[in-house]
Amino acid sequence: MIVDLPDTTTSKVSKSLVKIREENGVVALGRVLTLVIATTPGVEEEAIEAANDASREHPMRVIVVSSDPDEPEGVEPRLDAEIRVGGDAGASEVIVLRAHGPVAHDEESLVMALLLPDAPVVTWWPSVAPAVPGTSPLGRIAQRRITDASSQPDPQAALRALVDSYTPGDADFAWTRLTLWRAQLAAVLDQPPYAPVTRVHVTGAVDSPSTTLLAAWLRMQLDAPTGFVLTDVSEGSHGIHGVTLERETGVIELTRDQPGVATLRQPGQPLHDVALPRRNLRDCLADELRRLDPDELYGEVIRSGLALLSEPEAEGATA
CATH class of the missing domain: 3.30.360 (Dihydrodipicolinate Reductase; domain 2)
Incomplete structure (x- = not known):
């Protein structure tokens, strides 16, 4: 079931979620975490599909925050929301928030009222991630922060940038795919x-x-x-x-x-x-959600292992 809430507020979204639970018997019991997905318009569905598949192993609430960083200035503040439960949400409940104007610049406030109480929070950036995920608005509220260097414009440069931005609790699908x-x-x-x-x-x-x-x-x-x-x-x-x-x-x-x-x-x-x-997105996401403590080995490889490598060899070189 999908419920559309155009031009709404997070308070109205929260009340609608409660009403849907009461009327349709959907409960939040058994949800083990909140997954916050920070993405851009037009690419939400692939991430939601991966989260729905992963939710069969990790029942969770999924909050999708979709905003356009290139949106022109002067756009009127507006929040359109969508609630998905039942067959449209796997073993999770999905809340899609499409923010416009100044509303889009306050991501932390958008999601705070919708987080599951007393449950861990994981934030995932399927595409472009902030320069320092650990200090970003959605990164500060999360125990684990997942990025994907391969989805950045320059994957190798994005990987090197992880060295300086690393904070315990960070993870990247480049490591998960290994x-x-x-x-x-x-x-x-x-x-x-x-x-x-x-x-x-x-x-x-x-x-x-x-x-x-x-x-x-x-x-x-x-x-x-x-x-x-x-x-x-x-x-x-x-x-x-x-x-x-x-x-x-x-x-x-x-x-x-x-x-x-x-x-x-x-x-x-x-x-x-x-x-x-x-490994596809579903496998990588499910793998990362199996542990909510910092991946110490990944941290060692990012902070120390990369520094031990020389520059890539020319194509055709042999060992």
């Missing part, structure tokens, strides 16, 4: 022979900050010289392409040469096909 790669590489190195890695080489698309983060994580964990190459997206697929680990006993290669499937090559063993799909 979960399957990290698990697979850790499993490979947990098998004999246990020879140390002498060199690491990572390749991926230039629009993939996950490639750079993977190289930084491997540099920290293996304490071995690490190089990485970022290729133009027109010359190959998006995302991470592959990892090469050199040891005295031979070379280990994990290469994603077709969508969703990687080939694992190890000395003295047959080739193995490994499922390594690119």
Whole structure:
């Protein structure tokens, strides 16, 4: 069910939400958190769909704040709202706030009256994020703050900017997308022979900050010289392409040469096909909502691991 509330106030939205619960039996019990999504007009639906899917694992209230940062000055203040419950909201209740004029510049006040009482708050910026999420109006009220460097105009620059803006509780989907790669590489190195890695080489698309983060994580964990190459997206697929680990006993290669499937090559063993799909928004969001405490390893990689890397190598370089 979708209820439209044009030219309204947050007080009226809150009262309407209570009325909908009373008339339709929708309850807030069991909601474990409030997810605030800060986005721009025209791109809300993809984020809402991901949140609805993730809510089946994490029942929550979703508050979408949609405003246009390029809106011309002089626009009359106006707030249009939409409440979605039932089949239109997954296992959550969705409140969409479309703010115009001066109203859009007071995001914190817009959402405060709609937060679930005594429940954690997570803020997610699916597209462009503030320069310092932790000190932004919607970031200050949240225990966890989620950004996505890959959705920024310059993903690699956005990743580097996270170094200076990092606050405990920050997270970025560039790191979340590494979960399957990290698990697979850790499993490979947990098998004999246990020879140390002498060199690491990572390749991926230039629009993939996950490639750079993977190289930084491997540099920290293996304490071995690490190089990485970022290729133009027109010359190959998006995302991470592959990892090469050199040891005295031979070379280990994990290469994603077709969508969703990687080939694992190890000395003295047959080739193995490994499922390594690119994680979608729903998977990344659900993963991040499983923990509401700061991700300390991510913080270490952002603050220390990236500094250990040299500049990307030229295309065609080898490990």
